[in-house]
Amino acid sequence: SLIPIILALLATYGISRFEFLQKTSLFIGSAFFLTFLSGMKFGRYNFKLKHVKINIKNWSNKIKGLKLVQISDLHLGGFNSIEKLEEVVNLINDQEPDLLVFTGDLVNNYYNEAIPYIETLKKIKSKYGKFSVLGNHDYCDYVGWKRSSKKWKDNFNNMLSIHKDIGFDLLLDESRQIEINGSKFNLVGVENWGSKFTKDGDLNKAMKFTDKNLPTILLSHDPSHWTAQVIDFPQRIDLQLSGHTHGMQFGIDIPGIKWSPAKWRYKQWSGLYKDKSKSKYIYVNAGIGHLAYAGRVGIMPEISVLTIS
Numbered sequence: 001s002l003i004p005i006i007l008a009l010l011a012t013y014g015i016s017r018f019e020f021l022q023k024t025s026l027f028i029g030s031a032f033f034l035t036f037l038s039g040m041k042f043g044r045y046n047f048k049l050k051h052v053k054i055n056i057k058n059w060s061n062k063i064k065g066l067k068l069v070q071i072s073d074l075h076l077g078g079f080n081s082i083e084k085l086e087e088v089v090n091l092i093n094d095q096e097p098d099l100l101v102f103t104g105d106l107v108n109n110y111y112n113e114a115i116p117y118i119e120t121l122k123k124i125k126s127k128y129g130k131f132s133v134l135g136n137h138d139y140c141d142y143v144g145w146k147r148s149s150k151k152w153k154d155n156f157n158n159m160l161s162i163h164k165d166i167g168f169d170l171l172l173d174e175s176r177q178i179e180i181n182g183s184k185f186n187l188v189g190v191e192n193w194g195s196k197f198t199k200d201g202d203l204n205k206a207m208k209f210t211d212k213n214l215p216t217i218l219l220s221h222d223p224s225h226w227t228a229q230v231i232d233f234p235q236r237i238d239l240q241l242s243g244h245t246h247g248m249q250f251g252i253d254i255p256g257i258k259w260s261p262a263k264w265r266y267k268q269w270s271g272l273y274k275d276k277s278k279s280k281y282i283y284v285n286a287g288i289g290h291l292a293y294a295g296r297v298g299i300m301p302e303i304s305v306l307t308i309s
Contacts, residue, residue, distance in 0.1 A: 043296035045084045047091060047288065051305045052272055056215050056238045057279050059309060060183035069097035069126070070304040072221075072243025073135065073287030076117050077108030078294060085120045088288060088303065093125050095305050098180065100126035102168060103243040103285060104135025104192065104221030109143050111158040114166075121166045128180055132168035133189040134159075135221040135244060136197045137291075171219060173206040186216040188237070193229070194222035194244070201225070207235050217241065223268040226282045231275050239308075240282040245269045247286040247299030260299055270299065 069092055079085060092100065107113040124130060138159055145152040163170040171189020178187050188210060193201030201220065210216060216237045218230065223242040230237050247253070247270040251260025262269035270286045286302040 041295075043298075043300060044290060044294060045081070045087070046296065046300045047088055047303060048300040049091060049095070049303050049305055050271075051307070052283065053307045053309065054239060054272065054281055054283070055309050056281075059185075059215055062181040062183040063185075064309045066098050066180070066308040067095065068099045068101065068217075068306045068308060069095055070101050070103060070241050070283070070285050070306060071288055072103040072285040072302075073105040073246060073289050073291075074102075074117075075105055075108050075137065075287075075289030075291050077110070077113035078291065079117070079289055082116060082120055085117055086123075089120055089123050091303055093123070095303075097126045097305075099128050099178070099187075100124055100130040101187075101219055101241060102130070102132040103219050103241055104133050105137045105243065105287070105289070106132075106135070106159070106162065108137055108291065109140050111140075111155050111162055114162050118162065118165050124167070128178060129176075130166075130168050131176070131187060131189065131219065132163050132170050133219045133221055134170070134172070134192050134200075136192045136194060139192065139198070139200070141198060171206070173202045175206060175208075175210045177211065177214070184211070184214055186210040186214050187219070188216060189219040190225070192221045193225045195224035195228055197222065203229055203233060207233070207237075210235065212236060223266055223282060223284045226273075227267060230282075231278060231280055238280060240280075241285070241306075242268070242282060243285045243287050245284060245286070246291065249290055249293055249296045249299055251298045253286075253299055 140152060140155045160170060173190050175186055175188040177184055188206050190201035190203055190206045193199050212235055218237050218240045220240055220242055222244045226240050230240050245262045245266050248260045248262035260269060268282050268284050270284050272283050274281050285304045286299050288301045
């Protein structure tokens with residue numbers, strides 16, 4: 001053991017055990033403080049493009065290479081910078097996406113948090129449409145309002161209107177059939193469904209009018225929905241796109257190493273996962289905004305550029 005050696009060295013240099021522990025604790029505490037401080041200054045708006053290729057079974061050759069850009073978890077109540085959001089929009093538009101999807105949590109609680117950013121988000125360009133779903137924070141459930149109250153209903157209806165004002169086609173347990181170059185696929189969106197949150201989403205309702213022979217992409221905010229319902233769903237769902245976890249805004253994400261405390265709560269917490277037995281995929285976006293801690297360490301704000309083939 002190294003402990004006797006360390007204690008002997010401390011005695012040699014006249015350092016007491018208490019003094020050593022005190023200084024070690026101070027060093028560790030300072031390191032954590034500086035790490036999280038740097039995350040606020042350098043990580044908060046350090047937007048990263050993530051390019052991922054996904055091969056979907058029987059995807060038409062006519063739309064191979066479809067470029068789908070996913071953003072998630074803007075949390076505009078804490079964003080605090082229209083200029084920084086302009087950077088996000090410019091990065092998106094530089095990709096010239098065929099399709100843009102937003103997978104929930106536009107705000108922290110209240111619809112009016114998004115109002116200063118509407119004109120900026122309206123500038124997002126996409127050849128074949130911009131689609132969205134709601135996240136758990138978009139329902140204003142964390143401020144103690146009853147859903148039966150007028151103020152909750154007004155906030156929720158205004159939230160729906162905000163999506164329309166931005167130019168998002170908000171999917172509330174609905175589907176759209178997307179046609180490009182004569183080829184089609186289903187795009188489905190559910191209301192928020194989370195294993196640890198209110199289960200507003202109805203997957204059966206959302207899938208009701210889909211063409212069962214076409215590839216299907218599902219927008220569902222919480223990745224826990226995938227293992228709970230989507231993998232074993234009787235109709236075809238090839239790819240689920242989610243957000244929600246933020247990658248805990250803390251961790252390591254470099255080639256060969258991907259880790260975050262988020263893995264202790266979510267089996268799928270960031271990036272691409274596949275259920276090999278059923279050839280189904282889920283991609284979890286680490287989000288653009290932040291919640292509680294106004295920074296990011298290791299897990300940067302993400303714009304996903306997904307190439308579907």
